[in-house]
Amino acid sequence: MLSERVAGVEWGPSVDRSWLSELNPQQREAATYPDGPVLVIAGAGSGKTKTLACRVAWLLQQGVPADRILLLTFTRRAAAEMLDRASRITGPGATGRIWGGTFHSIANRLLRQYGRSLGLAPEFTVIDQGDAADLMDLIRTELGLTESRKRFPQKGTLAALYSRSVNSRTKVSEVARRHFPWTEDSLEGITQVFRVYTERKRRSLLLDYDDLLLFWRALAIAPGVGDEVADRFDHILVDEYQDTNSIQAEILQGMRRTRPQMMVVGDDAQSIYSFRAATVRNILDFPQQFPGAAVVKLEQNYRSTQPILDASNAVMARATERYEKNLFTLRGGVSKPVLTTCLDEGEQCSAVCDRILSKREEGIALRDQAILFRTGHHSDQLEVELSRRNIPFLKFGGLKFVEAAHVKDMLALVRLLDNPRDELSWHRVLQLLEGIGPASARRIVAQISGSAPATEESEGEADTVEVVDPLHRFLSQPPAVPAAAQEDIASLRAALTDCLEGDPPVASQIERIRRFYEPIFRRLYENPSVRLRDLDSLEQIASGCPSRAQFLSDLALDPPASTQDLAGPPLLDEDYLILSTIHSSKGSEWDAVHLIHVSDGNIPSDLATGSEAEIEEERRLLYVAMTRARDALYLYFPLRYYNRPRGRGDRHSYAQLTRFIPPEDWHYYEREGSHQSTPVDAAGTGDPKTDAAAAVDALLGDLWS
């Protein structure tokens, strides 16, 4: 008899299940769990991706139709990787119709299809947090809040406050008090801005990231259509559950109100997104929120050597609150992680580069090594050094190309064609024209969007106030503009007309828009050559998109994650090093990991030491970084920081090793570098004067830090 019972499931003789034997018992239990709901607690390196990929393959082999499986991940890249692994088991093509992506991108997809039943027009435009901030800024000036004598919070702060309040479903005043205390004086103005902001979004057919979740939640709990949407999926799988927020948990509850088939996977020790209102409670409360839920724990680490795991576990052992878990590995290994003390950042740069090159000599390719850091700019100086030494690299996290002003300009132009009611884009585009600033832009927008007295009573159509769309009004009734702007506005109108007539392909619309934009671009920016490449990339991306709407949604929801910032010529098959923020490194692993700036003030970040909870999150961040390493882990720590950024000034301050690695834990590491004993008082730089000064300054620093 060839068929056999595996975790309660009958297997036919024709199905190849050899791949299942590669899983350990817990992984197999998770991958073949009959229905759900089930929570998988997956420690770092415990084969979480493999398990999820196997579950997908298993479901397909069970006969679940691909388009009835929903796989929610943290990034689109993660979804693609998982589906790729699944298709290696099931054969190519089988995973193609699976719904895979982030909560936000799936929301976008569902709302285009079902949004109408919620009163949401399907041609809405998705705006990112930067756009949201810009819109709030616009409203802030309109309301005259900039002229008040008290300083009003910056637009970025406003957007962060708003988003956190929405996602945690907490009152603005409460969020302000706890996380943005300096804004408390302006609360009245802030709530006013938020009120107008929501009105304006609706009127302009804009959805921000938070709206995508809120509307999906509304869709999932709606009486009629909610059933239809929930019934679309036989199985729902969620990765990185520790980094979801309460709205996302409610979405899942709505989506699973009649069916139990759901699996969520996460690790509370790797929760690092509470600034986005993610909450560990989702994991802890899962059994209550989804009655009858089973819990499976994956505790065997397949990634790291024992010494690396020991050091990482020591960091987490000092956490105030954690979910008990016994992570173990069968991988031996004798080399401890190395903790290198450097005199200053320059020495850190050369230490890292030297080590990377010597690892490469040992046979560890650049692509199997990574440099990780807390914030995007921590790698600035290192990037210069890498380029100087001709070490090619690819950087993840930090500034993205969609955030560059010239890219935003181009996108605003495209958006107008797609959604003429998008006031934010109108403002941006109009101010590109010579002689038009905020005031003229506002006047023109009012005129063409119909809120001006120009709106005749709209006869029959009682409930549609805007009969004529602003774009056509802009083209048919040219608004009065200052003399200086005449020429620019004429060329803008010509460009827009060309893009509308005959509905040409997306790429040629972009090309036409670029032809309009380039002269303005050259006038606006000093060194156009570097930025010009970005415009090329935009055209490149557009050429692969079937529609304008898709082009815009893709860029808003899944912006290119890395800078094209290769030190050498960007050859695809070339060996290159990975540079990444710790946040962006989530889910990845490398043979050798180099973690830089492991000092107090960087980890934990000075900006995150406000509350106990924030410090604990920084601790988990360090843990996540350390557990990315398979065979070798290097921590670097510069003693001295120059106060004046890249100035030649001598003023500097002294840092201490991160508080998460106290002296009692130093035995987990191999110590090396300029200072052999303690980071602050040792000799050995060959310059007694410097050392003495270092010791004195550090002593003083202790008194008031």
Add this chain to the structure above:
DNA sequence: CATTTATAAATTTTT
């Protein structure tokens, strides 16, 4: 009055 130009200041992590 609106816009442009000049000057000074600030800068987490991301869908």
Add this chain to the structure above:
DNA sequence: TTTATAAATG
């Protein structure tokens, strides 16, 4: 390198 505010210009 971007962004807020102040002074100068059209």
